[in-house]
Amino acid sequence: MDELREDYIDKVIDYAKQSEAKFRHAAICLDKKGQIVSWATNSRKTHPMQAEYARRTGKDQKVSLHAEIAALIRARDDIETVVVARINKRCELRNSKPCPICRLALEEAQVNEVWFSTDKGFEKL
Numbered sequence: 001m002d003e004l005r006e007d008y009i010d011k012v013i014d015y016a017k018q019s020e021a022k023f024r025h026a027a028i029c030l031d032k033k034g035q036i037v038s039w040a041t042n043s044r045k046t047h048p049m050q051a052e053y054a055r056r057t058g059k060d061q062k063v064s065l066h067a068e069i070a071a072l073i074r075a076r077d078d079i080e081t082v083v084v085a086r087i088n089k090r091c092e093l094r095n096s097k098p099c100p101i102c103r104l105a106l107e108e109a110q111v112n113e114v115w116f117s118t119d120k121g122f123e124k125l
């Protein structure tokens with residue numbers, strides 16, 4: 001994709017609104033056909049996969065579940081694209097560039113394209 005489709009943007013923002021964490025993130029996974037195969041928000045709970053990638057990145061304390069990893073866990077099929085967003089209290093987009101933990105997880109899941117929100121819109125990683 002050269003530009004992120006509007007319907008994906010609307011979806012990922014809607015999902016981010018459902019996050020119960022202080023910083024509201026959501027991620028969606030798309031297959032090769034562009035179908036949404038999973039979505040997730042970040043969470044204060046953890047998951048063994050989050051803990052594992054945190055440990056391997058040398059950030060053992062970062063075990064609250066990030067949206068990207070949560071969405072990867074839920075996806076059963078091969079993932080072509082992941083879209084991540086963060087919104088503030090006024091539902092404006094904020095920077096959600098994936099952290100090193102999530103970048104490692106995305107790389108190992110062989111995700112080809114990662115889009116993340118910034119103050120001005122979406123950028124490709």
Ligand SMILES: [Zn+2]
Nearest residue numbers: 066099101102
């Ligand atoms: Zn992360």
